[in-house]
Structure formats: structure tokens, C-alpha cells
Amino acid sequence: MAVLTQEVDGTTWWMDVSSVESDFYSGYVTSLRPGFLMLGSSVLDRKKYAESEMDKGGVVQLAIADLTFFSPRDEENLFAWLASVSAIEEIKGSGDSIYLRVATSLGDDDLMELISIFSRYGIDMAQLSIFDGVRFPWLREKGMFWYQPMFG
Structure with missing residues (x-):
């Protein structure tokens, strides 16, 4: 088993990457644990990362x-519904x-479509919490x- 680890706030976080091609997840955001995410080989606080990416248009x-x-x-x-959401780049x-791959510059309508799609198809909605922040106070x-x- 190949494992990436990193210590954050005194807790060691890990991700089993034995079945993941390293070039596939490198540079992409991957869910790790509630409240945290992995970018490449770094574990980041999900909310802080989302706020910084929203500012950069990531x-x-x-x-x-x-x-x-x-x-x-x-x-x-x-797939037709996903393709209709303009913020989905890939x-x-x-x-x-x-x-x-979703642009962090998405608007209210695109986020609401993602919420609807995820709800309708029973997709893990916790990952949408990455958009929680100043731009979307209605999420709370x-x-x-x-x-x-x-x-x-």
C-alpha cells in the first residue's frame, strides 16, 4: 500500500494512493477527511483553500x-445535466x-444545479461544502x- 501522510494541527492525515496514478491526482483537489482536502501531496484546510481559490478563480x-x-x-x-452546468470545465x-473539474468562479445558479444533481443522484454532497464561504452564505x-x- 502506498500512503501519503502529512501532519496538520497535530493530527497525521493519510491517503492510500496505491490504486491512484500519481499524475492523475497531482494538481487536482481530492477529498481526504471532512474539513480537509489533498492537493498533490499536501493536506489543506478545505475552507481556507476554497476561499483562496475563489479569489484566484481556480x-x-x-x-x-x-x-x-x-x-x-x-x-x-x-451527463447532459452535467454538461449544461457552465462552471464544469471537464x-x-x-x-x-x-x-x-469545476471553476471556483461559479455563480449561484451553477452551484444550485450541482446541489440538485448531487441530491437527485445520491452523490456525496459533503464535498460541495468546499464552496461554503462569503460568496454563498445561503448554503448555511x-x-x-x-x-x-x-x-x-
């Missing part, structure tokens, strides 16, 4: 894994996972359907 990667389609049209509809498949509305799956 790109984050979101992952869709273990998705079940109930018909060919169901699969076509997901949709890439690897094994049974789909990776989305506790009564909304996305709050619990996104923030726990």
Missing part, C-alpha cells in the same frame, strides 16, 4: 463514485468514478434540504 475536482444507473437514458440524462471517467441555511448532507 478549479476544484469533485468525485462521483459508485453510481447506479437504472437505464441507458438515466445515464444520458446525468468531465472525466476513471474506472467506476466520474471526476468533475439550516432548514434547506442540502444543509444536513453537506455539513452534517
Whole structure:
């Protein structure tokens, strides 16, 4: 097993990368633990990273894994819906996972579409918390359907 480790605030974080091609995740954002993410081989605080990337107009990667389609049209509809979101710069498949490169300059409408897609298809919504911050204060509305799956 190949493992990347890094200590953050006195805690050692790790990621098993034995099945990941190093050039694939290098430079992309990969989920690690709630509240943290991995960029290349560095573990970063998710909220601080998101705020700095929002200012720079960067790109984050979101992952869709273990998705079940109930018909060919169901699969076509997901990809058509994803393609309609202007902030998604790239949709890439690897094994049974789909990776989305999303511009951090996205607006309210694109973020709401991502929330809707993730909710409809049962995709891990916690990774959307990377967009939590000053630009999207409405994400923290506790009564909304996305709050619990996104923030726990």
C-alpha cells in the first residue's frame, strides 16, 4: 500500500494512493477527511483553500463514485445535466468514478444545479461544502434540504 501522510494541527492525515496514478491526482483537489482536502501531496484546510481559490478563480475536482444507473437514458440524462452546468470545465471517467473539474468562479445558479444533481443522484454532497464561504452564505441555511448532507 502506498500512503501519503502529512501532519496538520497535530493530527497525521493519510491517503492510500496505491490504486491512484500519481499524475492523475497531482494538481487536482481530492477529498481526504471532512474539513480537509489533498492537493498533490499536501493536506489543506478545505475552507481556507476554497476561499483562496475563489479569489484566484481556480478549479476544484469533485468525485462521483459508485453510481447506479437504472437505464441507458438515466445515464444520458446525468451527463447532459452535467454538461449544461457552465462552471464544469471537464468531465472525466476513471474506472467506476466520474471526476468533475469545476471553476471556483461559479455563480449561484451553477452551484444550485450541482446541489440538485448531487441530491437527485445520491452523490456525496459533503464535498460541495468546499464552496461554503462569503460568496454563498445561503448554503448555511439550516432548514434547506442540502444543509444536513453537506455539513452534517
